[in-house]
Amino acid sequence: MGWNGRTLAVLGALGAVAFVVLAGPVGSIAWSGVPYGVVGVFCCVATVVGIRRHRPRHAAAWWWVAASHAVWSLADTAYYVLAAFGDTTFPTVADALYVLGYVPLLVGVALLVRRARPNGQLGGLVDGAVVATGLGLLGWVLFVGPVVAGRGDDALSHLVGGVYLGSDVVLVALAAHLVASSVRLSRSAWLALAAIALLLVGDSTYVWGAVLPGWAFTALSLGWLLSNVAWSAAALHPSMADLSDREAPAASGMTPRRTGVLLVAVLLAPATLAVMQLLDLEADYAVALASAVMSVFVVLRMGMALRAAAASLLAREEMRRALEHQATHDPLTGLANRAASTEHLARALAAARAGRAHVALLFVDLDGFKGVNDAHGHRAGDDVLREVAHRLAAAVRDGDVAGRLGGDEFVLVLTDVRDVEDVLAVAQRVVQGVAEPIVADGHLVTVGASIGAAVSDTASEPAALIHEADTAAYRAKARGRGRVELYDHALRAADAEVTAAEAELRAAWPVEGLVLDLSPVLPPPPAAPWPAPVALAGQVRWQRRSGRDLEHAALVAAAERAGRTGDLGRWGLHEALRQQRAAGPSAPPVWVPLLAAHVAGTHVVDDVAEAVSAHGAAGGALAVRTCGPSALATPASLAHLRELRSAGVGVVLEGLTAQGTALGELHAVPATALLLRSGDLPEESLLVLFTRSARALGLDVVLDGPPRAEVAPAVQALGLPVVQQTSGVRLPAPR
Numbered sequence: 082m083g084w085n086g087r088t089l090a091v092l093g094a095l096g097a098v099a100f101v102v103l104a105g106p107v108g109s110i111a112w113s114g115v116p117y118g119v120v121g122v123f124c125c126v127a128t129v130v131g132i133r134r135h136r137p138r139h140a141a142a143w144w145w146v147a148a149s150h151a152v153w154s155l156a157d158t159a160y161y162v163l164a165a166f167g168d169t170t171f172p173t174v175a176d177a178l179y180v181l182g183y184v185p186l187l188v189g190v191a192l193l194v195r196r197a198r199p200n201g202q203l204g205g206l207v208d209g210a211v212v213a214t215g216l217g218l219l220g221w222v223l224f225v226g227p228v229v230a231g232r233g234d235d236a237l238s239h240l241v242g243g244v245y246l247g248s249d250v251v252l253v254a255l256a257a258h259l260v261a262s263s264v265r266l267s268r269s270a271w272l273a274l275a276a277i278a279l280l281l282v283g284d285s286t287y288v289w290g291a292v293l294p295g296w297a298f299t300a301l302s303l304g305w306l307l308s309n310v311a312w313s314a315a316a317l318h319p320s321m322a323d324l325s326d327r328e329a330p331a332a333s334g335m336t337p338r339r340t341g342v343l344l345v346a347v348l349l350a351p352a353t354l355a356v357m358q359l360l361d362l363e364a365d366y367a368v369a370l371a372s373a374v375m376s377v378f379v380v381l382r383m384g385m386a387l388r389a390a391a392a393s394l395l396a397r398e399e400m401r402r403a404l405e406h407q408a409t410h411d412p413l414t415g416l417a418n419r420a421a422s423t424e425h426l427a428r429a430l431a432a433a434r435a436g437r438a439h440v441a442l443l444f445v446d447l448d449g450f451k452g453v454n455d456a457h458g459h460r461a462g463d464d465v466l467r468e469v470a471h472r473l474a475a476a477v478r479d480g481d482v483a484g485r486l487g488g489d490e491f492v493l494v495l496t497d498v499r500d501v502e503d504v505l506a507v508a509q510r511v512v513q514g515v516a517e518p519i520v521a522d523g524h525l526v527t528v529g530a531s532i533g534a535a536v537s538d539t540a541s542e543p544a545a546l547i548h549e550a551d552t553a554a555y556r557a558k559a560r561g562r563g564r565v566e567l568y569d570h571a572l573r574a575a576d577a578e579v580t581a582a583e584a585e586l587r588a589a590w591p592v593e594g595l596v597l598d599l600s601p602v603l604p605p606p607p608a609a610p611w612p613a614p615v616a617l618a619g620q621v622r623w624q625r626r627s628g629r630d631l632e633h634a635a636l637v638a639a640a641e642r643a644g645r646t647g648d649l650g651r652w653g654l655h656e657a658l659r660q661q662r663a664a665g666p667s668a669p670p671v672w673v674p675l676l677a678a679h680v681a682g683t684h685v686v687d688d689v690a691e692a693v694s695a696h697g698a699a700g701g702a703l704a705v706r707t708c709g710p711s712a713l714a715t716p717a718s719l720a721h722l723r724e725l726r727s728a729g730v731g732v733v734l735e736g737l738t739a740q741g742t743a744l745g746e747l748h749a750v751p752a753t754a755l756l757l758r759s760g761d762l763p764e765e766s767l768l769v770l771f772t773r774s775a776r777a778l779g780l781d782v783v784l785d786g787p788p789r790a791e792v793a794p795a796v797q798a799l800g801l802p803v804v805q806q807t808s809g810v811r812l813p814a815p816r
Contacts, residue, residue, distance in 0.1 A: 095116070115161075117157050117161070117305075117306055118154060118157050118158055118161070120306055120309060120310065121150065121153060121154040121157055121306070121309055122154050123313075124150055124309040124310055124312065124313040125147055125150035125151050125154055125309075125313075127313035127316065127317055128143065128146060128147040128150060128312065128313050128316040128317075129147055130316075130317065131143070131313070131315075131316030131317040131318075131321055132144065132147070132316065134317075135319060135321055135322045136322070137321065137322040138322075139192070141189075141192055142188075142189045142190075142192035142193045143189065143316055143321065144189075145185040145186070145188045145189030145192065146185070146186060146189040146190075146312055146316070147316075148185040148189075149182045149183070149184075149185040149186035149189065150309055150312065150313075152178055152181055152182035152185065153178070153179065153182040153305075153309070155178055156175045156176075156178030156179045156181075156182060157175075159173075159174055159175040159178060160173065160175035163175060172237060172238060172241040176241050179245075180241065180244050180245070180248075183244075183248040183252075186252070187248065187251055187252060187255070190252060190255045190256070190273070190277070191255055193259070193270075193273065193324055194255050194259045207378055207381055207382045207385065208339065208342075208343060208382065210254070210378050211343055211346050211347065211375055211378045211379065211382070212253070212254045212257045212342060212343070212346045213250055213251060213253075213254035214346070214371050214374050214375050214378065215345070215346030215347065215349035215350065215371070215375065218349055218350055218353060218367060218368065218371035245284055246284075249280075249281055249284055252277055252280070252281075253277070253281065256274055256277045257342055257346075259274070260274070260342070267318075267320035267323050267324055268318050268320045269315045269316075269318045269320040269321040269323070269324045270315075270320075270324050272311050272312075272314050272315035272318065273311070273312065273315045273324070275311045276308045276309075276311035276312040276315065277308075279304045279305075279307045279308035279311055280304060280305065280308040281304070282301055282303075282304030283301060283302060283303070283304030283305035283306075283308060284304075285301055285304075343379075343382075346375070347375055347379060349371075350368055350371050350372040350375060351372075353368055354368050408420075408421075409421035409424075411470075411484075411485040413463060413466055413467065413485075414466055414467055414469075414470035414485050415470065416470050416473070416474065416483050416484050416485045416491070417482055417483070417484035417485070418484065418485065419484070419485075419486045419487060421482075421484065422482060422484030422485075422486065422492050422494065423543050423544075423547070425482045425484070425494055426440070426442065426482075426492075426494050426543045426546065426547070427543045429494055429496045430537055430541055430542070430543065430546070432496070433496070433497075433537060434539055436497075438496075438497050438498065438499070439497075439498040439499070439536050439537050439538075440494065440495065440496055440498060440536070440537040440541070440546070441494075441495040441498045441501075441504040441534060441535065441536045441537070442492060442493070442494055442495070442534070442535050442536075442537075442546050442547065442549075442550045443492065443493040443495065443504070443507070443508050443511065443532050443533070443534050443550065444490070444491075444492055444532065444533040444534075444535075444547070444550035444551050444553065444554040445473065445490070445491040445492065445493065445511060445515075445530050445531075445532050445554070446489065446490055446530070446531045446532075446533075446554045446557075446558065447465075447469065447489035447490075447491075447515070447528050447529065447530055447531075448528060448529035448530060448531055448558070448562040448563055449527070449528045449529055449738075450462065450465060450466075450489040450528050451489075451710070451738075452738060452742075453465055453521060453526050453528060455742065457521060457522055457524045457526065458522065460521075460522045461521035461522035461524055461526065462521070464519070464520070464521035464522055465519055465521045465526065465528060466485075466489070468519045468521070469491070469515055469519075469528070469530075470483065470485065470491070472511075472514045472515060472517075473491055473493060473511065473515075475514075476493070476507065476510060476511050476514060477493055477495070477507075478495075480496050480497070481493065481494060481495050481496055482494040492547070492550070493507070493511070495507065498536060501536055501567065504534050504536060504567075505534060505565055505567065508532045508534050508565040509565055511530060511532060512529070512530050512532060512563060512564065512565060515528060515529065515530040516528075516529055516530070516563065529562055529563040530563065531554050531557035531558040531562045531563065531564060531566075532553075532554060532557060532564075532565045532566070533549075533550045533551060533552065533553025533554030533555070533556070533557055533565075533566055533567075533568060534550060534553060534565060534566070534567045534568065535549035535550040535553060535567075535568040536567075536568075549568040549572075549573070549576070550568060552568060552572060552576055553566040553567060553568040553572060554566070556572065559634065561760050562760065562761075574629075575629075575635065578629045578631065578635065579631070579635050579638050579639045579642075580639075582623065582625065582631055582635070582636070582639040583639040583642040583643045584643075585625075586639055586640060586643035586645045587643045587644070587645075590645060590648050591648070591652065592623070593626070594623050594624040594625055594626060595621060595622075595623055595624075595652060595656070596621065596622050596623070596624055597619050597620070597621055597653060597656045597657055597660065598619065598620050598621075598622060598633075599617040599618065599619050599657075599660070599671065600617065600618045600619075600620070600804050600805055601614035601616075601617060601618075601804075601805050602614050602615050602616040602617065602618055602669075602672075602783060602802050602803070602804050602805075603615070603802060603803055603805055604800065604802050605796060605797050605800055605801060605802065605803060613669070614669050615669060615802055616669050616670045616671070616672055616704070616802075617668075617669055617670070617671050617672065618672045618706065618733075618756075618785075618804045619653060619657050619671055619672055619673050619674060619706070620633040620674060621633055621636060621649065621652070621653050621656075621674065622636060623636050633674070636649070637649075637676060640676065641676065641678065646676040646677075646678040646679045646682075647678075647679045647682055647684065647685075647688070649676065649679075650673075650674075650675040650676060650679040650685070650688065651688050651692070653673045653674060653675070654673050654675075654688060654689060654692035654703075655692050655695065655696070657671040657673045657703070658671070658692055658693065658695075658696035658698050658702070658703065659696060661696075661698065661702060661703075662696050662697070662698065668702075670701065670702050670703060670704055670731060671702070671703060671704070672704045672705075672706040672731075672733050673703065673704070673705055673706060674705075674706045674707070675705045675706065675707045676707070676708075677707060677708045677711035677712065677715070677718065680705070680707045680711075680712060680715075680718045680721055680722065681711075681715050681717045681718045681721070685721050685725075686721055686724045686725060686728075689703070689705065689725060689728075689730055690728065693730075699729070701729050701730075701731070703730055703731065704730065704731025704732060704733050704753060704754070705722075705725060705730060705731070705732055705733070706733040706734075706735060706756070707722075707732075707733075707734065707735070708734075708735065708736045709734030709735060709736045709737040709750075709752075709755070710736050710737065711736075712734060713734075713749075713750070719749075719751060722751040722752070723751045725751075726751050726752075726753070731753040731754070732751055732752040732753055732754075733752065733753065733754045733755075733756055733783075734750065734752045734754075734755055734756065735755075735756040735758075735785065736758075737755055737756075737757065738757065738758070738761045738763075739757060739761075739762065739763045739767055739768055739771035739772075742771070747774055747775055747778050747780065748778060750778075750780065752780060753779075753780065753781060754780065754781040754782070754783050755775060755780055755781070755782050755783070756783050756784075756785050756804070757782060757783070757784055757785065758784075758785050758786070759784050759785060759786040759787060759788050759789065759803075760786070760789070762784070762788060762789065762792050762796075764792075765792055765794075765795040768792060768795055768796075768799070769795060769799065772799050772801065781802070782799075782801055783801065783802045783803070783804060784796065784801050784802070784803045784804065785804045786803070786804060787803060788801075788803070
């Protein structure tokens with residue numbers, strides 16, 4: 082308890098010894114009040130010191146306890162002054178002060194109990210009432226009844242004695258409630274319970290004082306003194322703040338300890354009646370009254386317990402539903418997540434096979450979403466995703482499901498499909514709906530949707546159908562975006578060829594039939610009738626001996642699946658430099674396509690250096706062409722591209738858009754040129770601003786394919802080179 086606690090314990094022990102000596106051997110009741118009063122005052126001061134020292138947020142309970150000590154110290158002084166004059170006939174003026182001191186004590190203990198059990202007060206009050214009724218019956222039969230019978234018709238004595246015993250009963254009920262409703266009691270709480278028990282020991286002198294020998298009476302009287310000491314020790318202990326402040330973890334429901342306390346209280350009435358029958362004592366109507374009161378409380382408590390159980394079951398069910406919703410729905414949009422969408426697709430496919438119907442899957446990939454994120458921030462991007470999700474959910478029928486796979490990719494599962502044209506009509510409505518302007522974080526923005534549609538057959542599986550719709554969406558993006566593509570027989574055959582090519586690439590490397598086509602990058606008009614290309618953009622295709630030839634996009638897909646991205650990139654480097662060397666010193670630089678996985682790998686810088694060295698080429702004769710968004714999002718890719726730039730190798734980034742690339746990002750782009758898709762060009766003013774900003778940072782802007790008619794004048798005015806969409810071009814051998 083610390084130094085002050087030890088001092089308090091020593092003072093209490095000395096006061097107790099002095100009281101026993103003066104009240105016993107010396108036989109002076111008046112002088113025995115001196116140590117009693119000193120200890121009482123010191124304990125009151127110690128309680129105040131504890132409050133000041135530990136500063137509990139809810140100190141009212143402890144101030145009430147200190148007030149009870151102060152009142153009882155006055156009562157002790159009054160009692161021993163009266164004893165000095167020989168006037169101790171019960172009840173005295175001091176008894177009025179003693180009774181008054183119970184009021185702040187009961188209030189303080191009630192506040193402590195309330196802090197330890199902040200919730201479920203009504204149930205705790207009913208439990209306390211049951212315990213109080215049982216203890217009241219026991220107190221009446223053992224204490225109050227005999228006292229009343231022994232004191233004849235003195236109404237005031239009966240009233241004061243009844244108040245003493247009634248206060249004790251309420252105090253014990255509060256203590257029992259604290260014990261029954263708390264999971265863990267602090268040291269301060271145990272000291273407070275000890276103080277209550279010692280107070281009861283002292284109060285027992287009112288009942289047994291007339292029949293006990295003098296030494297026993299004196300010993301029992303120590304209960305009041307030691308109760309004050311225990312209360313002060315509880316206030317001085319550091320855990321007193323926990324008792325009054327902390328929202329203690331209360332026991333939930335009918336715990337074994339609480340049930341045991343209530344069971345003992347309820348059994349007091351029949352046990353008392355049984356004892357009275359065994360001892361042949363006169364029956365007391367108090368037993369019947371207590372039984373009736375406790376029965377009412379028990380029925381009330383049962384009803385509350387049943388309601389609490391029902392509420393608990395309801396809360397558990399709501400929690401289960403909430404957890405199930407969280408596990409199956411996307412937290413941002415509220416749509417079904419990837420797992421739930423896949424599960425629903427599996428159920429729909431099973432039902433379709435049983436009913437000989439079809440299921441359609443729409444794979445929705447947003448166009449221009451990254452530009453919104455880059456230009457206006459992620460809050461605007463989140464607003465766009467939520468609004469698109471709302472529009473998708475409104476586009477489906479009952480029984481269909483809209484889900485979000487992640488990022489800006491969504492799916493629509495359409496059940497009971499009878500006609501492919503209906504599927505395409507729904508997809509076209511989605512394209513039109515998504516294209517409507519959206520207010521995102523205060524900005525008016527627009528995005529598009531490229532949709533791939535796939536319709537099931539009798540053997541379709543969820544993963545396969547998702548892959549088919551994804552493949553169709555990829556083709557929709559490649560063909561201009563903002564459109565719908567169906568996974569038809571031609572696409573299925575091409576996909577099968579990619580799968581077969583993947584198997585061939587996995588089985589062996591190198592493979593025969595690889596061809597590097599070079600497309601000239603020409604300056605815009607006006608130029609010479611036959612302008613010399615400023616560069617040659619390379620693409621690799623595969624002329625397979627068996628099966629269909631693979632164009633560049635299909636070959637890239639097969640190489641990525643087969644893990645041959647590095648092998649394909651190294652072959653392209655050597656082949657490009659071989660053709661360039663064969664064409665002679667006047668050959669323009671060659672842009673060699675390297676896949677994102679290769680650029681992010683650890684060997685790309687060495688691969689380029691080895692190819693340049695093997696063919697005796699200068700670094701400026703070569704540029705690597707790779708995916709810009711992937712490179713900017715991968716720290717390793719950025720580092721590797723910077724190393725290549727330091728070695729004099731050019732870097733061409735494709736896949737970026739003028740409207741989707743923040744101007745502040747251009748400063749960190751490790752490139753020599755930006756290759757923009759002609760179909761993604763923005764309006765003239767933004768294209769001019771983007772081009773001038775890029776050129777100010779030393780970046781060339783090149784178009785992949787001829788521009789649209791409405792922006793062609795701006796392209797010509799800006800002097801943007803254009804990659805001519807040709808295939809099968811090889812560098813000619815020098816004359």
